[in-house]
Amino acid sequence: xxxxxxxxxxxxxxxxxxxxxxxxxxxxxxxxxxxxxxxxxxxxxxxxxxxxxxxxxxxxxxxxxxxxxxxxxxxxxxxxxxxxxxxxxxxxxxxxxxxxxxxxxxxxxxxxxxxxxxxxxxxxxxxxxxxxxxxxxxxxxxxxxxxxxxxxxxxxxxxxxxxxxxxxxxxxxxxxxxxxxxxxxxxxxxxxxxxxxxxxxxxxxxxxxxxxxxxxxxxxxxxxxxxxxxxxxxxxxxxxxxxxxxxxxxxxxxxxxxxxxxxxxxxxxxxxxxxxxxxxxxxxxxxxxxxxxxxxxxxxxxxxxxxxxxxxxxxxxxxxxxxxxxxxxxxxxxxxxxxxxxxxxxxxxxxxxxxxxxxxxxxxxxxxxxxxxxxxxxxxxxxxxxxxxxxxxxxxxxxxxxxxxxxxxxxxxxxxxxxxxxxxxxxxxxxxxxxxxxxxxxxxxxxxxxxxxxxxxxxxxxxxxxxxxxxxxxxxxxxxxxxxxxxxxxxxxxxxxxxxxxxxxxxxxxxxxxxxxxxxxxxxxxxxxxxxxxxxxxxxxxxxxxxxxxxxxxxxx
Amino acid sequence: xxxxxxxxxxxxxxxxxxxxxxxxxxxxxxxxxxxxxxxxxxxxxxxxxxxxxxxxxxxxxxxxxxxxxxxxxxxxxxxxxxxxxxxxxxxxxxxxxxxxxxxxxxxxxxxxxxxxxxxxxxxxxxxxxxxxxxxxxxxxxxxxxxxxxxxxxxxxxxxxxxxxxxxxxxxxxxxxxxxxxxxxxxxxxxxxxxxxxx
Numbered sequence: 001x002x003x004x005x006x007x008x009x010x011x012x013x014x015x016x017x018x019x020x021x022x023x024x025x026x027x028x029x030x031x032x033x034x035x036x037x038x039x040x041x042x043x044x045x046x047x048x049x050x051x052x053x054x055x056x057x058x059x060x061x062x063x064x065x066x067x068x069x070x071x072x073x074x075x076x077x078x079x080x081x082x083x084x085x086x087x088x089x090x091x092x093x094x095x096x097x098x099x100x101x102x103x104x105x106x107x108x109x110x111x112x113x114x115x116x117x118x119x120x121x122x123x124x125x126x127x128x129x130x131x132x133x134x135x136x137x138x139x140x141x142x143x144x145x146x147x148x149x150x151x152x153x154x155x156x157x158x159x160x161x162x163x164x165x166x167x168x169x170x171x172x173x174x175x176x177x178x179x180x181x182x183x184x185x186x187x188x189x190x191x192x193x194x195x196x197x198x199x200x201x202x203x204x205x206x207x208x209x210x211x212x213x214x215x216x217x218x219x220x221x222x223x224x225x226x227x228x229x230x231x232x233x234x235x236x237x238x239x240x241x242x243x244x245x246x247x248x249x250x251x252x253x254x255x256x257x258x259x260x261x262x263x264x265x266x267x268x269x270x271x272x273x274x275x276x277x278x279x280x281x282x283x284x285x286x287x288x289x290x291x292x293x294x295x296x297x298x299x300x301x302x303x304x305x306x307x308x309x310x311x312x313x314x315x316x317x318x319x320x321x322x323x324x325x326x327x328x329x330x331x332x333x334x335x336x337x338x339x340x341x342x343x344x345x346x347x348x349x350x351x352x353x354x355x356x357x358x359x360x361x362x363x364x365x366x367x368x369x370x371x372x373x374x375x376x377x378x379x380x381x382x383x384x385x386x387x388x389x390x391x392x393x394x395x396x397x398x399x400x401x402x403x404x405x406x407x408x409x410x411x412x413x414x415x416x417x418x419x420x421x422x423x424x425x426x427x428x429x430x431x432x433x434x435x436x437x438x439x440x441x442x443x444x445x446x447x448x449x450x451x452x453x454x455x456x457x458x459x460x461x462x463x464x465x466x467x468x469x470x471x472x473x474x475x476x477x478x479x480x481x482x483x484x485x486x487x488x489x490x491x492x493x494x495x496x497x498x499x500x501x502x503x504x505x506x507x508x509x510x511x512x513x514x515x516x517x518x519x520x521x522x523x524x525x526x527x528x529x530x531x532x533x534x535x536x537x538x539x540x541x542x543x544x545x546x547x548x549x550x551x552x553x554x555x556x557x
Numbered sequence: 558x559x560x561x562x563x564x565x566x567x568x569x570x571x572x573x574x575x576x577x578x579x580x581x582x583x584x585x586x587x588x589x590x591x592x593x594x595x596x597x598x599x600x601x602x603x604x605x606x607x608x609x610x611x612x613x614x615x616x617x618x619x620x621x622x623x624x625x626x627x628x629x630x631x632x633x634x635x636x637x638x639x640x641x642x643x644x645x646x647x648x649x650x651x652x653x654x655x656x657x658x659x660x661x662x663x664x665x666x667x668x669x670x671x672x673x674x675x676x677x678x679x680x681x682x683x684x685x686x687x688x689x690x691x692x693x694x695x696x697x698x699x700x701x702x703x704x705x706x707x708x709x710x711x712x713x714x715x716x717x718x719x720x721x722x723x724x725x726x727x728x729x730x731x732x733x734x735x736x737x738x739x740x741x742x743x744x745x746x747x748x749x750x751x752x753x754x755x
Contacts, residue, residue: 111577187584195577221584225591232592233599236693241683244599244693250606250686259595 029113030528034120035099036424041124042092043495048131049083050491052076054484057448061481063469070465074148077463079130081151082171085267086178087127089409093274094119094185096416097213099424101189103519103526104207106198106535111191115184122181126174133170147171150463152260155245155253158234169238176231179224186220189213198518200537205557207517207540208291211298212277215305216270222309223266230259254319261312269308272372272404273301275412276343279365282419283347285515286362287354290541290553293346300339300346307336317388326385333383340376344369360434364415367442371407378403378453396456402449406487414441414494421498422508426524429505433497437490444486451479516541578731586738589701593742596697597749600690604754607685613755616678623666624747627702630659631740634733642730644723650716656736657709660702667699691750698746701739708732 025033055076059067068076098116102109110116133146147167149157158168193214197206234256236242243249245256284291291297313321313329321329347369356362378400381387391397414437421429455473456462467473511520518535519526520543539545539553604613637652671692674680682692712729715721721729 112581115581183585183588187581187588190584191577191581194580195574197574199572217584218587221588222591225588226595229592229595232697233596233693236682236689242689242693243683243686244689250603250608251689252602252606255599255602259599262595 029109029117031098031102031110031113031116032424032526032528032530034116035095035097038091038095038098038120038123041120041127042088042090042095045083045087045127046092047491047495049080049088050488052080052083054488056080057481057484059466060477062478063467063474065466071148073465074150074463075146078147078150078171082130082147082175083127084405085151085271086175087123087130089271089405089413090178090182091120091123092413093216093271094123094182096278096413096420097189097216097274098185100420100519101192101210101213102196103423103522103530104517105193105196105201105210106518106531106537107192107196108530108534110188111196112188115188119181119185119188122184123178126176126178126181129170129177130174133167133174136166136170152257152264153234154260155251155256156247158238159246160238169235172231172234172238176228176235179228179231182220182224183228186217186224189217189220193217198531198535198537204295205537205540208280208294208297209277209517212273212280212301215301216273216277219266219270219273219305219308223263223270226259227263227267230256230263233259254316257316257319258313261315262309264315265312266308268401268404269304271409273304275368275409276301278412278416278419279347279368281517282361282365282415283350285419285513286357286359286365287351288357289350289354290516291346292349292352293342294540296342297346300342303339304336307332307339311336311383314383314388317385318392330383330385334380337376337380337383344373344376359418360429360431360438361415361419363435363438364411364418367438368408368411368415371403371411371445375400375403375408391456393461394456395460395462396453398462399449399452399456402452406445407449411441411445414438417494417498419513420519421501422512423519423522423524423526425502425505426508427501427505428508428512429501430497433493433500437493437497439490440486440493441490444483444488444490447483447486448480449483451476451483455480511543514547516544518542521546576727576731578727579734582731582734586734589738589742593697593745596690596694597745600694600749600754603686603690607687609685611678611680611684611687613687613691613750616674616680617751617755618670619751620666620670620747623663624743626659626666627663627743628740630656630663631737633659634736638726638730638733641721641723641726646716646721646723649721649729650713653709653713653716657706657713660706660709664699664702664706667695667702694746694750698739698742701742705736705739709736 025037028034055068056073059065059073059076061067098110098120101107130147145167147153147163147170149163149168149171153168153171156162158172193206193210203211233242233244237244237246237251243251245251245253247253280291280297310332311329313319313325314333317326317329347365358366378396382391382397382400418429418434421427455476458472458476460467460471460473460477467477508524510522510524512524513520518531518537521535522530535542537545539557541553545552545554633652633656637649637656640646640648640652680688680691682688709732712721712732
């Protein structure tokens with residue numbers, strides 16, 4: 001048994017002209033650069049989608065408001081949904097995955113670096129295509145510019161009769177292009193995690209982030225592909241005069257719903273499982289304990305991956321399926337709550353008896369735990385067909401899925417930002433500003449999305465442009481809109497913190513959190529080659545073994 | 558921590574991981590299967606739902622010859638890959654060429670069938686639901702055959718210039734997985750379109 005020590009070089013400032021350095025970023029196939037480009041690109045669209053959300057909320061602040069026209073409202077609603085799902089949350093999660101997976105499994109890059117670049121540029125192209133519709137999506141007067149068919153784009157709204165001009169084509173092609181990029185990224189995640197692990201890192205010793213992203217890769221290839229297929233069909237309908245979703249020629253609008261939701265529900269888990277991955281990395285480090293129930297966590301994730309493909313029609317209870325169909329989808333929907341619940345208990349079990357340090361990443365993760373629990377509970381309510389018949393298509397549903405996406409995924413994402421910011425930038429963020437961001441955002445979140453449930457129960461339908469006074473909805477909508485501004489203020493503080501800390505933050509060093517996974521053994525930011533020498537691991541916490549040679553993990557695993 | 562160190566143990570068994578080419582190709586095949594599944598489901602769902610003719614019974618004929626060609630190309634590509642693994646580059650080139658020829662015959666027959674349907678029978682993608690689903694499903698498959706043929710042609714050109722060597726056998730094998738997949742899909746498309754749907 002021989003051992004040797006690896007000294008790491010530090011990366012000095014790059015003295016080359018800015019044009020040359022930018023050119024490096026354009027042609028790069030390096031997973032760290034692509035990861036950061038994914039993240040910055042998604043942050044840009046986060047702000048754009050956020051502005052669209054604010055426009056929607058200002059329009060709904062009082063009854064009979066005329067802040068924007070009904071046409072613009074529909075465009076904002078469509079663009080907000082499409083942007084946030086396809087051009088914000090997915091790219092940002094792919095960005096973190098692309099950046100972190102090779103570092104965490106001790107590899108120098110992804111399995112297919114050029115495919116990685118292809119995935120990013122397809123996503124970038126898709127986003128440009130979608131927003132180009134504001135300029136290029138002309139049609140008849142009043143029917144042109146951005147798509148306004150809602151992010152589900154239900155047939156027959158997308159037929160030529162109702163979507164004159166090219167705006168819907170921009171939507172279809174943008175989603176199609178992004179989908180192809182995402183499938184490439186999914187393939188790459190799977191190949192990287194299965195084939196690029198450093199010596200000693202068996203599947204049972206991988207960090208949970210790698211495990212969960214392996215499942216995400218599987219869900220991407222089987223979940224995004226149906227959407228790609230459905231978009232091809234929509235293109236055939238719109239360009240070649242096909243009849244897939246043309247009810248006049250015997251086509252079926254319900255078929256589009258099925259195809260959309262066969263993508264749409266696994267998509268929720270494609271978005272939330274990486275968030276689980278962040279929480280599974282952050283909670284142990286800030287509780288100073290290894291993750292509780294690692295094998296169960298992996299098993300629960302795989303179970304979620306499988307079950308997520310059998311729940312899609314719980315989005316369609318009001319379409320009119322027979323009672324067997326309804327019962328099946330109620331049962332599967334309730335069943336998926338079991339592995340999800342197991343995860344919540346695992347995180348609580350990790351925190352239990354731990355030495356909890358309430359730094360900003362941990363604050364966001366604790367917020368995630370509570371909010372994701374509530375989101376899951378309203379999910380079970382909506383997953384029960386009779387309850388769903390009452391509240392489907394109301395603001396209760398909007399409140400529920402924003403609880404999942406904002407209260408769950410975005411909170412975990414912010415946690416991930418603060419946790420890995422020192423690694424990616426080499427500098428610490430400002431803790432005070434981080435806490436300010438957390439409190440502004442959590443207050444805004446609860447003002448908006450707690451109170452949004454109530455007008456839903458009172459019967460306020462989603463997607464409406466305005467509403468009559470005297471239905472008891474006014475005060476709730478006012479509170480909801482005020483909350484949205486708190487969230488916006490929180491995001492501004494966050495963006496300011498990121499930029500300011502990049503110049504003024506104190507140097508982070510390699511391992512500011514005293515963490516245990518391999519990415520913290522490289523310099524911050526890591527060198528181009530990640531690891532000067534391929535690491536060898538013997539347990540799930542290689543850096544613990546390194547720091548505590550007298551009591552290494554591998555003796556117990 | 559300013560620097561990092563790892564314990565390297567040289568006495569442990571060799572670290573073997575799956576080939577990324579195979580894993581990547583199997584993942585791609587998984588994604589493609591999902592795409593084809595959606596198109597097959599749409600085809601089956603719309604069987605007999607067209608509001609106007611022509612119907613599959615009226616116009617479709619079994620493409621037996623081209624099916625035999627495509628399916629036997631799976632065997633020839635397998636023989637080609639095996640030859641390359643055994644360092645017989647000449648035999649590889651021969652089998653590879655036969656594969657390309659069989660694939661081309663299939664594609665040309667599909668083209669002729671479409672020509673017959675469009676000009677003689679008046680069936681286009683916009684005629685009725687049958688036309689829409691038929692051209693989409695068969696066309697999606699033909700598109701995959703075309704992509705495969707382009708790749709085969711590229712490798713054929715490289716072979717003619719003497720650039721293909723036995724060490725490339727794994728790449729040829731990874732590609733052959735794709736070609737086998739395209740053949741399997743044809744078995745499903747054939748069953749659905751020409752047997753169940755007719």
